[in-house]
Amino acid sequence: MPIIRLEGVDKVYRTADIETTALENVNLSIDKGEFVSIMGPSGCGKSTLLNIIGLLDTPTRGIVELTGRSMNGLSDKALSAFRNTNIGFVFQSFHLIPSLNVIDNVALPLGYRKGETSGERRKRVTEVLERLGLGHRMRHLPSQLSGGQCQRVAIARAIVGDPALILADEPTGNLDSHMGGEVMDLLHQLNREDGRTIVMVTHNEEQARQTDRIIRFFDGRQVE
Amino acid sequence: MNYIRQILYDLKQQPLVTWISLIGTALAIFLIMAVFMVNRVNVVEVSPESNRSRILYGSYMDIYFDNGSSGSGGLTYESAHEIYSNLKGIEILSFIETWNTTAEINVPGQQSIDIEVKGVDANFWKIYDFHFSQGVPFDSIAVDAGAHYAVITEDTAVRLFGKGENVVGREIQIDMVPYIITGVVNNANPLMPNSYARVYRPVKLKDSDPGWIAYLGELGTVMLRHDNVTRDDIAKEVQARYAAFNNRLQKEGMQAMYHGTPFDTETKSLAFGSNTTPDIQTPRRQRLITYILLLLLPAINLSSMTRSRMRHRVAEIGVRRAFGCRRSRIVWQLLCENFFITLAGGIVGLGLSMIFILFISNYFVNYTGDFFIDNFDQTVTTPTFEMLFNWDSFGFALLLCFILNLLSAGIPAWKAARINPARALNSRGK
Ligand SMILES: Nc1ncnc2c1ncn2[C@@H]1O[C@H](COP(=O)(O)OP(=O)(O)OP(=O)(O)O)[C@@H](O)[C@H]1O
Ligand SMILES: [Mg+2]
Numbered sequence: 195m196p197i198i199r200l201e202g203v204d205k206v207y208r209t210a211d212i213e214t215t216a217l218e219n220v221n222l223s224i225d226k227g228e229f230v231s232i233m234g235p236s237g238c239g240k241s242t243l244l245n246i247i248g249l250l251d252t253p254t255r256g257i258v259e260l261t262g263r264s265m266n267g268l269s270d271k272a273l274s275a276f277r278n279t280n281i282g283f284v285f286q287s288f289h290l291i292p293s294l295n296v297i298d299n300v301a302l303p304l305g306y307r308k309g310e311t312s313g314e315r316r317k318r319v320t321e322v323l324e325r326l327g328l329g330h331r332m333r334h335l336p337s338q339l340s341g342g343q344c345q346r347v348a349i350a351r352a353i354v355g356d357p358a359l360i361l362a363d364e365p366t367g368n369l370d371s372h373m374g375g376e377v378m379d380l381l382h383q384l385n386r387e388d389g390r391t392i393v394m395v396t397h398n399e400e401q402a403r404q405t406d407r408i409i410r411f412f413d414g415r416q417v418e
Numbered sequence: 419m420n421y422i423r424q425i426l427y428d429l430k431q432q433p434l435v436t437w438i439s440l441i442g443t444a445l446a447i448f449l450i451m452a453v454f455m456v457n458r459v460n461v462v463e464v465s466p467e468s469n470r471s472r473i474l475y476g477s478y479m480d481i482y483f484d485n486g487s488s489g490s491g492g493l494t495y496e497s498a499h500e501i502y503s504n505l506k507g508i509e510i511l512s513f514i515e516t517w518n519t520t521a522e523i524n525v526p527g528q529q530s531i532d533i534e535v536k537g538v539d540a541n542f543w544k545i546y547d548f549h550f551s552q553g554v555p556f557d558s559i560a561v562d563a564g565a566h567y568a569v570i571t572e573d574t575a576v577r578l579f580g581k582g583e584n585v586v587g588r589e590i591q592i593d594m595v596p597y598i599i600t601g602v603v604n605n606a607n608p609l610m611p612n613s614y615a616r617v618y619r620p621v622k623l624k625d626s627d628p629g630w631i632a633y634l635g636e637l638g639t640v641m642l643r644h645d646n647v648t649r650d651d652i653a654k655e656v657q658a659r660y661a662a663f664n665n666r667l668q669k670e671g672m673q674a675m676y677h678g679t680p681f682d683t684e685t686k687s688l689a690f691g692s693n694t695t696p697d698i699q700t701p702r703r704q705r706l707i708t709y710i711l712l713l714l715l716p717a718i719n720l721s722s723m724t725r726s727r728m729r730h731r732v733a734e735i736g737v738r739r740a741f742g743c744r745r746s747r748i749v750w751q752l753l754c755e756n757f758f759i760t761l762a763g764g765i766v767g768l769g770l771s772m773i774f775i776l777f778i779s780n781y782f783v784n785y786t787g788d789f790f791i792d793n794f795d796q797t798v799t800t801p802t803f804e805m806l807f808n809w810d811s812f813g814f815a816l817l818l819c820f821i822l823n824l825l826s827a828g829i830p831a832w833k834a835a836r837i838n839p840a841r842a843l844n845s846r847g848k
Contacts, residue, residue, distance in 0.1 A: 245839075248740065271744055274744040275742065279742070281740075289734075289737045289843065291738075293424050294420070306743050306747070
């Protein structure tokens with residue numbers, strides 16, 4: 195059973211006078227445990243696709259199924275809960291909350307679920323941070339970290355809630371090739387060791403080739 | 419904890435907007451609290467009027483004649499007795515002079531000064547909780563006998579005898595008539611005009627001088643009601659007394675108008691004449707409108723400040739939404755954060771309003787004291803800290819903070835929470 199299934203998905207952005215078709219009739223199926231790259235020229239709709247898979251945006255038309263359940267028409271409450279337990283996000287510009295230290299940033303997703311004591315949460319956060327080699331940076335603010343460290347904190351935040359699916363939009367886009375390589379190793383590790391499904395947008399052919407499958411987009415349409 | 423951290427962060431990142439929010443809130447709360455506390459002086463329960471919630475007044479008589487003329491004023495002992503004695507709901511009834519008189523007072527052989535005098539009976543000292551720093555009040559035997567006893571206030575004692583003197587048993591002259599001091603009280607305040615005077619002496623009851631109409635005089639009544647009856651219950655009783663009273667008056671060609679007595683302290687403060695029915699609804703409505711305007715206008719300004727502070731946090735809101743935070747929780751978080759700013763501003767505003775009231779009351783009382791009544795003593799005429807620092811003020815200020823917070827942050831927070839998360843995440847730096 196595919197963990198992600200899109201059927202006939204369109205996304206049209208309407209502003210006052212222009213209509214932009216960001217996605218057109220996208221049909222897509224990604225299996226559990228796959229590591230998939232999405233490639234294509236700038237503006238072809240890659241981020242739009244990832245946002246729709248991540249339930250951050252709704253398609254203009256078409257069906258979105260995650261873990262076999264239809265996501266169309268769910269309430270804000272249901273969508274939020276689904277994101278919280280099933281999806282981890284990694285962004286190009288890290289998107290750490292500047293006023294919170296590393297621990298609190300990583301703990302963020304755990305704050306939005308019930309049934310865990312703060313002690314249990316803290317233990318989870320510490321474990322994840324140590325696994326990612328950030329044990330000595332827990333009290334730092336994002337502004338006191340390097341770009342590579344920031345992205346590792348962001349990855350820690352993405353996996354702390356143990357989601358089956360990780361969506362990464364150009365995770366190495368703001369990093370030099372050395373730090374980018376480290377982040378890629380980390381993602382492969384999460385895919386291989388934890389069996390997490392990863393969908394990653396990238397402009398880097400070499401990175402893409404190391405993944406299980408490449409999906410190419412052009413002008414809102416899937417071309418490969 | 420994180421709320422406070424966020425505010426400190428805001429102060430660092432957007433000092434101008436955050437400080438303006440803080441100061442704006444402080445000013446708004448300051449203005450409303452100043453109005454509130456000025457009004458509060460008429461209601462607040464502090465010594466000697468700690469029993470205000472149970473104290474009632476029947477102070478005036480308003481009589482119409484069949485020939486069309488009319489007269490109004492205080493009561494005589496007879497009319498006061500007929501209408502207010504032995505009411506079922508009343509625990510203590512006191513007869514006093516409705517208006518203070520100014521008398522020339524001196525220690526024998528010394529220069530006299532003009533001082534406000536009130537004639538009161540023995541029950542007066544039971545209804546009002548004066549603190550005696552020396553001696554005791556005069557009792558009902560002394561009042562009935564018309565004894566020349568006096569209770570004076572602390573500041574009067576100092577002015578007549580100097581500081582630190584034991585004055586109980588000493589003689590003063592009131593309009594040339596000798597009186598013996600039985601006690602000294604330390605807390606009369608002109609802001610509480612019903613209990614205020616500088617010298618208290620036994621009121622003349624039986625031979626009190628009837629005015630040009632037999633039922634109009636100088637007297638008034640103060641009552642302490644039982645806990646388990648309402649003012650309205652007593653008002654019904656009084657109204658029935660008026661009906662009986664009028665049955666008799668009719669034969670003499672007169673009618674006494676009933677104006678809704680007995681009054682509570684707030685109503686009494688609004689009774690501008692002895693022949694009118696006080697209207698408490700209009701001032702209350704005006705006050706409410708004042709509060710609403712004083713809240714709404716700053717709220718509109720603060721709202722744009724809040725929006726500006728929230729604009730910097732759109733990306734953060736997107737991140738929180740992505741990781742499972744519901745819209746309602748975003749609204750709640752933003753409201754809570756903003757509440758701490760409002761609260762900080764509120765505390766500053768409340769402090770300002772207290773300082774301001776102490777300052778202006780000093781100024782005004784000094785002014786009238788210098789030019790009109792040269793025996794006013796400013797230290798006693800200012801509102802006491804007790805009158806300003808009480809739970810009512812704090813509670814009201816807190817309530818204002820809640821409302822102001824909702825008004826100024828409610829809509830921005832709601833809007834921020836409704837931004838599409840994908841778009842919010844895309845907004846970085848913009
Ligand atoms: N909120 C929006 N309103 C209007 N148009 C939008 C919006 N978001 C994206 N678009 C348009 O949709 C198209 C796809 O955008 P998208 O961000 O998905 O591209 P992308 O493939 O991620 O590009 P890049 O590689 O530069 O990140 C673009 O033409 C873009 O201008
Ligand atoms: Mg993109």
